[in-house]
Amino acid sequence: MRLLFLGDIVGKPGVQACVAMVPGLRDELQTDLVIVNAENSADGSGLTVKQFQKLAANGIDAFTMGDHIYRKREIIPVLQKDPRIVKPANYPASAPGKTFAIVETASGIQVAIVSLMGRVYMRPVDCPFAAADRVLAEIPENVKVRFVDLHAEATSDKQLLGRYLDGRVSAALGTHTHVPTADARILPGGTAFMCDVGMSGAYESIIGREIDPVMQTTLSFNPTFFHVASKDVRLCGAVIDIDPETGKATSIERFERSWNGNA
Numbered sequence: 001m002r003l004l005f006l007g008d009i010v011g012k013p014g015v016q017a018c019v020a021m022v023p024g025l026r027d028e029l030q031t032d033l034v035i036v037n038a039e040n041s042a043d044g045s046g047l048t049v050k051q052f053q054k055l056a057a058n059g060i061d062a063f064t065m066g067d068h069i070y071r072k073r074e075i076i077p078v079l080q081k082d083p084r085i086v087k088p089a090n091y092p093a094s095a096p097g098k099t100f101a102i103v104e105t106a107s108g109i110q111v112a113i114v115s116l117m118g119r120v121y122m123r124p125v126d127c128p129f130a131a132a133d134r135v136l137a138e139i140p141e142n143v144k145v146r147f148v149d150l151h152a153e154a155t156s157d158k159q160l161l162g163r164y165l166d167g168r169v170s171a172a173l174g175t176h177t178h179v180p181t182a183d184a185r186i187l188p189g190g191t192a193f194m195c196d197v198g199m200s201g202a203y204e205s206i207i208g209r210e211i212d213p214v215m216q217t218t219l220s221f222n223p224t225f226f227h228v229a230s231k232d233v234r235l236c237g238a239v240i241d242i243d244p245e246t247g248k249a250t251s252i253e254r255f256e257r258s259w260n261g262n263a
Contacts, residue, residue, distance in 0.1 A: 001032040001109050001244050003147065004255065006237035007175050010040045010201030010208035011228030015051055017235055017259035018200060022059035025257070029239060032105040034059055035113060036200070037149055037175045039066040044208060044228045046071030052078055052085070062103045064115040066151035066176055067123055069097070088117035088151060090131035099135050102143060109244045111145045116161060118152020129164055136168055144247030148172045155181070155195045162193040170242045170249050173197050178207040180236050180254060190248030198236030198256070205229030233259045
């Protein structure tokens with residue numbers, strides 16, 4: 001089976017590009033499943049119900065989130081009830097949302113979706129290694145294809161988690177830093193890994209925000225509002241081929257596609 005994972009959707013440009021392009025990409029790339037990290041969809045922070053519904057209606061099968069998961073409180077009922085979206089599994093048990101999701105492809109292959117948040121330079125959370133052990137033990141053994149979003153700041157955090165999960169999940173792909181890395185590979189145990197798949201948003205920017213306000217604030221300490229940028233919009237992520245019988249990845253390629261703004 002083939003899986004397309006798109007990195008952090010940033011603001012309206014990222015949402016529009018996904019809505020416009022994903023349906024065609026499914027056919028072009030012959031993907032069985034499309035997963036996105038959607039935590040920055042709402043003006044760069046959070047996800048609205050309307051955005052979730054629009055993305056889901058245009059080819060997105062499953063959603064991961066991250067440290068901005070609760071910035072839009074309206075999404076909490078969706079997190080609690082919809083089977084296609086997960087919270088970071090190392091958030092407290094009382095935090096709204098599910099620690100894993102299981103979605104099914106058109107051909108009947110079940111895929112487990114998990115999100116883990118790193119701890120280096122991030123908000124204090126529970127141990128992601130212990131959370132991974134706990135969640136993987138809860139996923140039915142017959143679900144061989146298992147995908148993990150590593151939402152973390154430090155590459156060392158993501159590399160350690162990738163090695164820890166190697167051989168136990170099909171793919172462990174990083175998000176959060178919005179900059180694609182050049183380390184896509186299959187680890188020795190058969191897990192596809194990449195430190196960061198990049199963002200789906202405007203690349204004429206500072207990680208998705210307009211350059212000038214970020215620059216001015218950095219140089220002067222004078223606070224300004226960091227608006228979402230809108231130029232050079234691209235979808236970035238990774239395409240992974242997986243053996244559904246074993247759950248092992250057979251290939252991974254970094255994905256990047258520009259959007260010309262035409263829906």
